[in-house]
Every structure is written in C-alpha cells, then in structure tokens.
Amino acid sequence: AQKVTQAQTEISVVEKEDVTLDCVYETRDTTYYLFWYKQPPSGELVFLIRRNSFDEQNEISGRYSWNFQKSTSSFNFTITASQVVDSAVYFCALSEAGANNLFFGTGTRLTVIP
Amino acid sequence: DVKVTQSSRYLVKRTGEKVFLECVQDMDHENMFWYRQDPGLGLRLIYFSYDVKMKEKGDIPEGYSVSREKKERFSLILESASTNQTSMYLCASTLGGESYNEQFFGPGTRLTVL
Numbered sequence: 001a002q003k004v005t006q007a008q009t010e011i012s013v014v015e016k017e018d019v020t021l022d023c024v025y026e027t028r029d030t031t032y033y034l035f036w037y038k039q040p041p042s043g044e045l046v047f048l049i050r051r052n053s054f055d056e057q058n059e060i061s062g063r064y065s066w067n068f069q070k071s072t073s074s075f076n077f078t079i080t081a082s083q084v085v086d087s088a089v090y091f092c093a094l095s096e097a098g099a100n101n102l103f104f105g106t107g108t109r110l111t112v113i114p
Numbered sequence: 115d116v117k118v119t120q121s122s123r124y125l126v127k128r129t130g131e132k133v134f135l136e137c138v139q140d141m142d143h144e145n146m147f148w149y150r151q152d153p154g155l156g157l158r159l160i161y162f163s164y165d166v167k168m169k170e171k172g173d174i175p176e177g178y179s180v181s182r183e184k185k186e187r188f189s190l191i192l193e194s195a196s197t198n199q200t201s202m203y204l205c206a207s208t209l210g211g212e213s214y215n216e217q218f219f220g221p222g223t224r225l226t227v228l
Contacts, residue, residue, distance in 0.1 A: 006156075009154070033214040035216065037219075042221065043123075043202070043204075043221050043222040043224075044219050044220065044221045044222065045204065045206075045217075045219040046219075047216040047217070047218070050214060050216055052214060091156065091157065095214065100145055100162060100164055100170075100208075100210075101147065101159050101162055101172065102157075102159075102217060104149075104156045104157040104158075105156055106154060106155060106156035107156050
C-alpha cells in the first residue's frame with residue numbers, strides 16, 4: 001500500500017534561516033513519482049516539483065532544493081534563507097505508475113517569522 | 115494562464131440540505147478530482163473522473179456523489195449534508211494517460227454544515 005509521511009506538523013523559523021521539510025514514502029512499485037506542493041494562505045495548492053523513481057539527482061531551483069534518496073525512501077525539501085512569503089503548508093505526494101491519483105502526506109505548516 | 119475555478123470560496127448550509135460544489139477547468143484536461151482537506155489528515159480523495167460520464171471512488175466516497183456531464187465541469191454533490199462534512203473541498207485536474215502529470219488545483223471551497 002502507498003503511504004506518505006510528513007512527521008513535522010508545524011515548523012517555525014526566523015527569516016533567513018534554512019529549513020528542511022521531511023517526507024518519507026512507502027510503495028511497492030518500482031516506478032513512481034514524487035511531488036511537492038505549496039499551499040499559501042489563499043488556499044490554492046501550487047505545484048513545486050516532480051521526481052520520478054529513476055532519477056535520484058538532487059534538484060535546485062533558486063532558494064529551493066530537493067534531496068531524493070531511494071535508500072531511505074525520502075524526498076526532503078530544503079528552503080535556504082527563508083522569507084516570510086515562504087510561510088505556507090507544504091505537501092509531499094506520491095503517484096504510482098498507471099494510477100490516476102495522488103497520495104498526499106498530512107502536510108507541514110511552515111511559519112517564517114520576520 | 116491555466117485555471118481551475120470553484121463556484122464558491124465559502125458556503126454555509128444546514129444539516130440535511132443538498133449541496134452542489136462546482137468545478138470548472140479550462141485546460142481540456144481529461145482527469146478531474148475532488149479532495150477534502152482536514153487538519154492533521156492532509157488531502158483525501160473523494161472521487162475522480164477520467165472522462166465524461168466516468169467516475170471512480172476515491173478513499174472516502176461515502177456521503178458524496180459526483181457528476182461529469184461535460185469535460186470541463188466536475189460537480190461534487192452532498193445528497194444530505196451532515197456536520198461531519200464540514201471541511202475544505204479542493205478540486206483538481208490533470209492531463210490523462212500518465213501518472214506523472216501534475217495536478218492543477220482550484221482555490222477551494224470552505225463548507226460549513228450547521
């Protein structure tokens with residue numbers, strides 16, 4: 001069965017600090033896709049990144065970076081030099097090959113204090 | 115700019131009322147989804163549709179039904195609203211055929227059942 005665990009319910013950091021959001025997943029499939037979404041206070045989930053199970057290369061996009069490690073079934077998300085606009089709920093999600101739907105974690109609420 | 119719109123941002127209904135939540139996407143996507151979001155539970159899939167007039171149950175379909183008469187529109191119906199259906203409802207859409215396609219989300223409808 002598929003499962004996505006985000007153990008951190010809430011995190012608070014001071015502006016300019018780095019922060020890492022953890023995501024651990026479970027799946028029996030060898031082909032799957034991992035996602036991160038951001039949900040700002042406006043409510044609409046915004047897609048951040050997708051990774052397939054065959055691509056363990058880490059990715060960096062500006063202040064955002066993602067570390068995918070199949071050995072530990074983790075897909076962690078780091079924000080460098082956090083800003084107040086990063087305050088949101090972040091969701092990690094899993095999709096298995098051939099499936100139409102996503103399995104979401106319970107989300108991590110990040111608050112960046114000015 | 116791609117868009118998923120939902121008919122209401124906030125809705126207040128009484129127990130026993132029939133409630134319709136409407137979702138429209140302008141991206142010609144095959145797949146559409148309804149989720150509910152509750153604190154500590156993340157997003158849970160209620161129903162999804164992969165084509166007009168086609169639907170499949172998600173993880174929590176009890177108490178809900180759906181309708182997809184046109185490709186761009188996907189409706190969620192609460193036949194007889196109950197207080198435990200007070201929640202945030204999110205609609206999403208994605209291209210069909212591949213599980214790696216990201217989902218695009220609407221802004222959500224916060225439903226309160228009194």
